[in-house]
Amino acid sequence: MTALPLILIACSAENATGQNSAAAADKPFKTSVIADFDSPWAMTFLPDGRALVTEKAGEMILFDPRNGTKIPIAGIPAVDSAGQGALMDVVLSPTFARDKAVYFSFSEERDGVKGVALAKGAFNQASDGTTKLDGVTVLFRASPYVDGNGHYSGRIAFSPDGQYLFFTNGERQKFDPAQDPKATLGKVLRLNLDGTPAANNPLAAKGFHPAIWSYGHRNLLGIAFDKDGRLWEQEMGPKGGDEVNLIKPSLNYGWPKASNGSHYDGRDIPDHKAGDGFEAPKVWWNPVISPGGLLYYAGDMFPQWKNSLFIGGLSSQSLVRVKLDGEKAEKADQWDMGARIREVEQGPDGALWLLEDGKEGSQGRMLKLTPAAS
Numbered sequence: 001m002t003a004l005p006l007i008l009i010a011c012s013a014e015n016a017t018g019q020n021s022a023a024a025a026d027k028p029f030k031t032s033v034i035a036d037f038d039s040p041w042a043m044t045f046l047p048d049g050r051a052l053v054t055e056k057a058g059e060m061i062l063f064d065p066r067n068g069t070k071i072p073i074a075g076i077p078a079v080d081s082a083g084q085g086a087l088m089d090v091v092l093s094p095t096f097a098r099d100k101a102v103y104f105s106f107s108e109e110r111d112g113v114k115g116v117a118l119a120k121g122a123f124n125q126a127s128d129g130t131t132k133l134d135g136v137t138v139l140f141r142a143s144p145y146v147d148g149n150g151h152y153s154g155r156i157a158f159s160p161d162g163q164y165l166f167f168t169n170g171e172r173q174k175f176d177p178a179q180d181p182k183a184t185l186g187k188v189l190r191l192n193l194d195g196t197p198a199a200n201n202p203l204a205a206k207g208f209h210p211a212i213w214s215y216g217h218r219n220l221l222g223i224a225f226d227k228d229g230r231l232w233e234q235e236m237g238p239k240g241g242d243e244v245n246l247i248k249p250s251l252n253y254g255w256p257k258a259s260n261g262s263h264y265d266g267r268d269i270p271d272h273k274a275g276d277g278f279e280a281p282k283v284w285w286n287p288v289i290s291p292g293g294l295l296y297y298a299g300d301m302f303p304q305w306k307n308s309l310f311i312g313g314l315s316s317q318s319l320v321r322v323k324l325d326g327e328k329a330e331k332a333d334q335w336d337m338g339a340r341i342r343e344v345e346q347g348p349d350g351a352l353w354l355l356e357d358g359k360e361g362s363q364g365r366m367l368k369l370t371p372a373a374s
């Protein structure tokens, strides 16, 4: 693997220091523009306060919010970024302090068909600043790979005990695979950290693919554990059917047999109702928000928002807050952000960080939200 030449790109001073702030009289937060990226998709913070940022076309970037420097990270496999394809999620391993392991997901083409893959490599920065992921290995691939460029999903979350990796596989706009026990499409998967299916997954004994944890999902673009270990998921539904679900093992969440929305061509889909055998969403949206990323907030900077989910809205160009109370969830806030929001992250100090998903120079910015009054 050839190392990329080290490139340092300094952000403009006013961006790096956050003086380019949007006025937001109607919002309880101040929005600071931190940097500009090219269709960024996901981010995660390193323990030292720097961040890893993925861009749709296949670049992973080491970004330092303190001085605005960007360093491209070598070692990322070839990405098929057509349509909804991308270099997708990036999350540090629970073992990062020991082995510098970084997990990421991406879409790829193999033998004329496409799918989402999960990979891992070790973060390695040389003394001259050159940065790469060492020993990148694909740990898991969705199955089957199919044609088309949509609904890959590809979000990653680790269980609070650090033993398991949960990985979302979208239904690739093929509908029925979400109910197919043998396909991983339209599923939440539970894997070991090496990418093999976890032992004793709840449906394996019934003949399902051994990685499956829950099924009947559409395009799962967010997954997060709460403080009590509950697993929350959001998915982009059909027209009028975006959902937040509480994920429990073995349950069928209904797609494409049940949805509170309808098909884009106008055909109805039976709504969720008690006794239909499908697990209903805790919250749904009509009109839709187009959820792009999900964060469970546990920070101190916004104490009033502890135990909330934050959702980045794509077509709704919004930041959405859902308030949790045990197994209950309810809509709380929806703020207009004036740009498609792809990712929500919590910073080391409890600030909220957002990624817009546009191109560089056109709403592909990294934003930092801090309390409006201080």
Ligand SMILES: [Ca+2]
Residues within 6 Å of the ligand: 042, 043, 044, 090, 343, 344, 345
């Ligand atoms: Ca993230």
Ligand SMILES: [Ca+2]
Residues within 6 Å of the ligand: 259, 260, 261, 262, 268, 269, 270, 271
């Ligand atoms: Ca319906």
